Amino acid sequence: MPLVKMPNFFSHKTLQRYLVREWFSTFLPSLACFEFLIFLGFAIQLLHKGLDIIALRELIIHLFIQAFPYSIPSALLTATAMTYGRMSADREIIAIQASGIHIYKMITPILAMGIIFSLITLALSSEILPRSCYKMIVLQERAINNILTGSLATFQKKLDFHPYQIYIGSIENNVNKDIAVIEYANDYVINVILAEEGFIKVNEAENKIFLTLRRGEFIKPNYKKIGEAPRLGEFNETTFEISLKEKKRDSSTKYMTILQLCKDNKKLKKVIRDAKISSNSQRHNNKLAIEFAACKEEYDDLSRKRKMLMIELEQSNENLIRQRSKIDGFENENKIAKNYILVSNENLIRLKKQNKISPSINEDRDKKIMQIKETIEREKQRIYTIEQNTATAKKIQNDEMKNIASLSQSISKIDAQQEILLKKSAIIEDDLEIIDKEESIRENDITIHRRASQSLSCLVFIIIGIPLGIKLRSGNLMVGLGASFMIILFLYYPLAVTGIALTKNTSMPVIPILWGADIILFLGGMFIFRKLLIK
Known part of the structure; x- marks a missing residue:
């Protein structure tokens, strides 16, 4: 009996519409299921971290947006595996192949859907999700500004110990006044503490900060009603600790779209090209940081x-001035003493002449002669002492001048060494800045490729889901979900997380390790396809 040829419309458009309709009938419930599960996980996580129901209600739309890039690939894999699994179990695939239609005709429309949803997921991950995260930041800023407005006029100091930020209004007699402590959870404020005064004590041994607050109140931001700031209670004095081992906040790349990341990379690369890159820039960041710290320490030692x-030079200059003053004083005393001797000699000559004129004994005259002689002798002794003191002062003066010259030379050498260190530090600092920009470029590249690879996983999941469903030969929901969870939880996400962890090693290339999970799943899907085609 001759075989009946199937109508042409069935082999093309009708078949493709049938496949897409069957696929969508499974995809939409799967998407709703995964979206709800991931949303529920996010919500429970936020509630566990302290977010209240009022704030959660305001963030529902953002949480759904954040869940989409994860739920769409999972739903695509489940829907594809279940659709082709049911068709394989009902022998529809065998019947279609028996009608002369190649297997490629059965997978083309679903692959097209994979491309479409890859583009949708890419738009979500690259443009919509960052904006949603930014809106969450704006939301919490509005709430916190409402609380702080009117409570604290100005801040003199801000301390960041994630997940806490401490604002200090003023400091009086080593006491911090008008303190605001803000506790963050991810991208929003969950608690605020206002206090009139407090003390901050750092415990370096335990790597903790102890904060003692007095006369304050606990406040919970109201994200639903911005005009309200409910107070949870007041206190007279409270103390709590902040660990210094807390992780820093996520990079700002989380809030940048792919277009913004690409523009940022372009600017950074232009800065690096325009910069004068020294040979040091090829060294490791840690080594440069250690060298920079060593230069700074050496510079500080030289400064000390x-x-x-x-100080010694200043003392020497002061001593030199004192010795010069002493020498001037001694010279004046020496002149006065010589004048005394000169006057005394004249008086002595005059008295001796009187003795010659009247040689008779005159006790008063003899006494005066003796006194004049004693005065001359005393002044000679005084002159001798002055000359000795002058010589000593001149010696000290010469020593101080030599010391000043030596100190000036030493200071000049230190200045020269400091200038060399400053130039070296400037070169290292430029190299560190270049390396920092290169790290920023790498961080941007990681974010771009992570989002792109996550989006392309939609197509990869379809590529592996088609042969997987044909092999399973079951359209049962539990079988489809089980197979999807096995691939997602035990194969794809472990590989993806491993790739993200490996990006911390700057020697590892970004593209292979971030696209590794997609490549492995793609190769696995193509291997199963090959087995099906050979069979």
Whole structure:
């Protein structure tokens, strides 16, 4: 009996419409299921971290947006596996192949859907999701500004110990006044503490900060009603600790779209091209940081030494001035003493002439002669002492001048060494800045490729879901979900997380390790396809 040829419309458009309709009938419930599960996980996580129901209600739309890039690939894999599994179990695939239609005709429309949803997921991950995260930041800023407005006029100091930020209004007699402590959970404020005064004590041994607050109140931000700031209670004095081992906040790349990341990379690369890159820039960041710290420490040591030399130089200059003043004083005393001797000699000559004129004994005259002689002798002794003191002062003066010259030379050497260190530090700092920009470029590249690879996983999941469903030969929901969870939880996401962890190693290339999970799943899907085609 001759075989009946199937109508042409069935082999093309009708078949493709049938496949897409069957696929969508499974995809939409799967998407709703995964979206709800991931949303529920996010919500429970936020509630566990302290977010209240009022704030959660305001964030529902953002949580759904954040869940889409994860739920769409999972739903695609489940829907594809279940659709082709049911068709394989009902022998529809065999019947279609028996009608002369190649298997490629059966997978083309679903692959097209994979491409479409890859583009949709890419738009979500690259443009919509960052904006949603930013809106969450704006939301919490509005709430916190409402609380702080009117409570604290100005802040002199801000301390960041994630997940806490501490604002200090003023400091009086080593006491912090008008304190605001803000506790963050991810991208929003969950608690605020206002206090009139407090003390901050750092415990370096335990790597903790102890904060003692007095006369304050606990406040919970109201994200639903911005005009309200419910107070949870007041306190007279409270103390709590903040660990210094807390992780820093996520990079700002989380809130940047792919277009913004690409523009940022372009600017950073232009800065690097325009910069004068020294040979040091090829060294490791940690080594440069250690060298920079060593230069800074050496510079500080030289500064301390220079300060001591400057103090000594100042003392020497002061002593030199004192010795010059002493020498001038001694010279004046020496002149006065010589004048005394000169006057005394004249008086002595005059008395001796009187003795010659009247040689008779005159006790008063003899007494005066003796006194004049004693005065001359005393002044000679005084002159001798002055000359000795002058010589000593001149010796000290010469020593101080030599010391000043030596100190000035030492200071000049230190200045030269400091100038060399400053130039070296400037070169290292430029290299560190270049490396920092290169790290920023790498961080941007990681974010771009992570989002792109996550989006392309939609197509990869379809590629592996088609042969997987044909092999399973079951359209049962539990079988489809089980197979999807096995691939997602035990194969794809472990590989993806491993790739993200490997990006911390700067020697590892970004593209292979971030696209590795997609490549492995793609190769696995193609391997199963090959087995099906050979069979």
